[in-house]
Amino acid sequence: MKNVKVLGPGCKRCDAAVQMVRDAAAQAGVEVTIEKVTDYAEIAGYGIASTPGLVVDGKVVHAGGLPKAADIARWIAA
Template sequence: MKHVKVYGPGCKRCETTEQMVKDAAARVGVEVDVEKVTDPKAIAMAGVISTPGIAVDGKLVHAGGLPDRSRLESWILA
């Protein structure tokens, strides 16, 4: 199981990103545990300068804007 953190204050883009992660995981057949991180201090500590941010298994893979669908799938499969 992959552990995915979605960093953001709870805006529409952050909610969309969370759903995109779940949808991508379902498409590639990988079980994911998605954690939403909304605390500004925790977001900054993770190195996310622009939200939404995504970390997969502790590695920050994306920050700022909606992620590309194919790249999202590759991050989940990695």
């Protein structure tokens, strides 16, 4: 099971990122737990200045804007 954190203030792009992760996981048949992180201090702790950011199994894989669906699939399948 993959642990995915979506970092951001809870904006529409952050919500879209959560849905993109859910969709990619369903298509790949990968179980994921998704945690929304909205605390700015915690987000800054990951070194992310622009959101949304994605952290997969403790590793920052994306920051700023919406990632491509193919990239999300690759990150959660690894």
